[in-house]
Amino acid sequence: xxxxxxxxxxxxxxxxxxxxxxxxxxxxxxxxxxxxxxxxxxxxxxxxxxxxxxxxxxxxxxxxxxxxxxxxxxxxxxxxxxxxxxxxxxxxxxxxxxxxxxxxxxxxxxxxxxxxxxxxxxxxxxxxxxxxxxxxxxxxxxxxxxxxxxxxxxxxxxxxxxxxxxxxxxxxxxxxxxxxxxxxxxxxxxxxxxxxxxxxxxxxxxxxxxxxxxxxxxxxxxxxxxxxxxxxxxxxxxxxxxxxxxxxxxxxxxxxxxxxxxxxxxxxxxxxxxxxxxxxxxxxxxxxxxxxxxxxxxxxxxxxxxxxxxxxxxxxxxxxxxxxxxxxxxxxxxxxxxxxxxxxxxxxxxxxxxxxxxxxxxxxxxxxxxxxxxxxxxxxxxx
Numbered sequence: 001x002x003x004x005x006x007x008x009x010x011x012x013x014x015x016x017x018x019x020x021x022x023x024x025x026x027x028x029x030x031x032x033x034x035x036x037x038x039x040x041x042x043x044x045x046x047x048x049x050x051x052x053x054x055x056x057x058x059x060x061x062x063x064x065x066x067x068x069x070x071x072x073x074x075x076x077x078x079x080x081x082x083x084x085x086x087x088x089x090x091x092x093x094x095x096x097x098x099x100x101x102x103x104x105x106x107x108x109x110x111x112x113x114x115x116x117x118x119x120x121x122x123x124x125x126x127x128x129x130x131x132x133x134x135x136x137x138x139x140x141x142x143x144x145x146x147x148x149x150x151x152x153x154x155x156x157x158x159x160x161x162x163x164x165x166x167x168x169x170x171x172x173x174x175x176x177x178x179x180x181x182x183x184x185x186x187x188x189x190x191x192x193x194x195x196x197x198x199x200x201x202x203x204x205x206x207x208x209x210x211x212x213x214x215x216x217x218x219x220x221x222x223x224x225x226x227x228x229x230x231x232x233x234x235x236x237x238x239x240x241x242x243x244x245x246x247x248x249x250x251x252x253x254x255x256x257x258x259x260x261x262x263x264x265x266x267x268x269x270x271x272x273x274x275x276x277x278x279x280x281x282x283x284x285x286x287x288x289x290x291x292x293x294x295x296x297x298x299x300x301x302x303x304x305x306x307x308x309x310x311x312x313x314x315x316x317x318x319x320x321x322x323x324x325x326x327x328x329x330x331x332x333x334x335x336x337x338x339x340x341x342x343x344x345x346x347x348x349x350x351x352x353x354x355x356x357x358x359x360x361x362x363x364x365x366x367x368x369x370x371x372x373x374x375x376x377x378x379x380x381x382x383x
Contacts, residue, residue: 004100004101005099005100005101005102005222005223006100006222006223006234006235007096007099007100007220007221007222007234007235008220008221008222008223008225008226008229008232008233008234008235009218009219009220009229009232009233009235009343009347009381010039010040010219010220010221010225010226010228010229010232011035011036011037011038011039011040011217011218011219011228011229012035012036012039012216012217012218012219012343012344012347012348013031013032013033013034013035013036013037013038013039013216013217013344014032014035014181014214014215014216014217014340014341014344015028015031015032015181015214015215015216016180016181016182016183016214017181017182017183017212017213017214017331017332017333017334017341018183018212018213018214018332019116019212019213020114020116020213020214021116021117021213023213025055025059025060025063025112025114025117026066026067026070027070028112028114028213028214028215029050029063029067029070029071029110029112029215029217030067030070030071031215032110032112032215032216032217033067033071033108033110033215033217034071035217036108036217036218036219037071037108037219039219039229040219040221040228040229041228043106043219043225043228044073044076044106045073045076045106045107045108045219046076046077046104046105046106046107047076047077047078047079047095047098047104047106047107047108048064048067048068048073048076048077048078048079048107048108048109048110049064049078049079049080049081049091049092049094049095049098049107049108049109049110050063050064050067050078050079050080050081050091050109050110050111050112051080051081051082051083051087051088051089051090051091051092051109051110051111051112051336051337051339051340052080052082052087052111052112052113052336052337053082053083053084053085053087053113053126053127053130053335053336054113054115054123054126054127054335054336055080055336057122057125057126057129058114058115058117058118058122058123058126059114059117061080062080063080063112064078064079064080065078067110067112073108077098077104079094081094082336083370083375083377084129084130084335084370084371084374084375085127085130085283085285085333085335085336085338085368085369085370085371086283086339086368086369086370086371086375086376086377087111087335087336087339087370088111088216088335088336088337088338088339088340088341088342088343088368089240089338089339089340089342089366089367089368089370089376089377089378089379090240090339090368090370090375090377091109091110091111091336091339091340092109092218092220092238092339092340092343092377092379093238093240093377093379094109095107095108095109095218095220096220096235096238096379099220099221099222105221105222105224105225106219106220106221106222106225106228107219107220107221108217108218108219108220109217109218109219109220109340110215110216110217110340111215111216111217111334111336111337111338111339111340111341112214112215112334112336112337113212113213113214113215113334113335113336113337114213114334115127115211115212115213115334115335116211116212116213117213120211123211124142124143127143127335128142128143130143130245130370130371130372130374131143131146131245131246131371131372132244132245132246135246135248136245136246136247136248142200143372144199144200144203144208144286145200146247146372147200147203147285147286147288147289147372148199148200148201148202148203149247149253150247150253150254150288150292150372151165151202151203151286151287151288152201152202153253153254154253154254154288154291154292154303155202157254157303158254158302158303158304160291160303160306160307161306162194162202163190163194164306164307164309164310165207165287165288165291165306166190166193166194166204166206166207166287167190167193167306167309167310168284168287168290168291168306168309168329169188169193169206169207169287169329170187170188170189170190170192170193171309171314171315172284172323172326172327172329172330173186173187173188173326173329173330174187175316175323175324175325175326175327175330175356175357176325176326176327176329176330176331176356177326177330178356178357179324179325179326179330179331179355179356179357180355180356181325181331181355181356182325182326182330182331182332182356183210183212183214183330183331183332184210184326184329184330184331184332185330188206192206193206193207203286203287203288207286207287207288208285208286208329209284209285209286209327209328209329209332209333210332210333211333212332212333212334212335213334214332214334214337214341215334215337216337216340216341216343216344217340217344218340218343218344218347220235231351233347233350233351233381233382233383234381234382234383235379235380235381236269236270236271236272236363236380236381236382237265237266237267237268237269237270237271237272237378237379237380238265238266238269238377238378238379238380239261239262239263239264239265239266239267239268239269239377239378239379240262240265240375240376240377240378241257241258241259241261241262241265241376242258242374242375242376243256243257243258243373243374243375243376244374245371245372245374247372254292254295254302254303255292255295255296255302256292256293256296256369256373256376257296257373258369258373258374258375258376259292259293259296259297259367259369259373259376259378260296260297260298261376262367262376262377262378263296263297263298263365263367263378265378266365266378266379266380267378267380269380270380270382272363272380274297274298274299276363277299277319277320277363277364277365277380278319278320278321278359278360278361278362278363278364279320279321279322279324279346279349279350279359279361279364279365280297280299280320280321280322280323280346280364280365280366280367281322281323281324281325281327281341281342281345281346281364281365281366281367282294282297282322282323282327282366282367283328283338283367283368283369284323284327284328284329285328285333285369287329289369290305290327290329291305291306292305292373293367293369294308294314294322296373297365297367297378299314299320299322300313316357316359317359320365321357321359321361324345324349324354324356324357324358324359325341325342325345325354325356325357326356338368339366339368339377342366342367342368342379343366343379343381345366346361346364346365346366346381347364347381349361349364350362350363350364350381350382350383351383361383362382362383363380363381363382363383364380364381364382365378365379365380365381366378366379366381367379
């Protein structure tokens with residue numbers, strides 16, 4: 001195999017995560033894309049990669065052609081990729097691979113999703129297909145219900161108190177309140193989380209991220225083209241791994257195997273250690289997802305994540321600072337776009353121009369999860 005070429009993030013763009021019922025999916029994608037293109041002097045990419053999960057169920061298919069045409073890029077290579085809620089991360093991985101392999105020099109990656117366009121039951125049904133339709137959904141279990149099973153098991157095994165886990169949402173809202181792109185910009189109290197309606201016991205409403213619309217874009221280049229940016233950010237390492245979509249055949253319920261493997265791959269590629277990471281954006285779709293992810297990546301020992309953040313770890317100023325954007329919990333979770341948002345946010349942290357909580361950083365990490373830990377992409381960025 002030939003040498004892998006270096007890949008750089010040269011331009012970024014994102015929309016505010018919100019309810020965008022007055023804006024079409026193609027216009028939402030275009031808003032983020034034009035911001036990224038503007039940062040590189042509108043240099044035309046050779047390919048467009050779109051990350052999206054639910055377009056075929058609640059919007060339309062053929063998104064790469066639809067969006068590329070809409071933003072004036074007829075003739076480029078185009079493809080849509082899907083990895084459930086981890087589609088954005090997989091899209092960045094696909095774009096990275098195109099450049100690292102030498103196939104292209106300039107790729108525009110766009111993540112876009114509209115979850116609030118259709119009635120909520122339709123959207124929730126679509127999201128549930130990230131689990132195993134034959135062996136789980138047939139019994140009526142919801143996506144929240146599967147995460148609730150993990151949460152109850154985790155709390156029992158490690159003697160973690162409900163209040164410790166709930167504090168994560170409070171911290172995320174503190175960060176998100178300062179992020180102009182976040183969907184939920186209100187600070188909340190611990191009591192707000194603990195007294196919110198039960199979604200799937202023990203998960204309550206404020207343990208869960210909201211349904212969201214949004215789009216984010218990254219313009220990535222080869223070494224030869226990094227000159228289109230004054231502040232190119234090196235994509236130092238990437239890793240993807242999968243696990244069983246169903247929980248019943250997992251080796252363990254208190255670890256995301258694919259999370260651990262993908263993080264190890266990305267760090268090995270980057271020739272870095274977990275202790276080198278200054279800032280990270282992780283996939284906290286539920287408070288329990290945050291805890292298990294932090295432990296699976298290697299930021300905390302098993303069963304200790306909630307205790308650590310209860311003691312003040314992972315907040316702005318700590319190394320690593322986790323989710324200064326507010327994470328999925330406060331920034332929001334437009335599923336197919338989330339992994340691209342994470343890369344945009346960490347790249348901006350490394351450039352020093354993120355408009356919310358700013359974390360002076362040299363090295364950052366993103367991890368985007370599809371399903372209940374069944375398709376995970378980790379990306380390491382370096383200034």
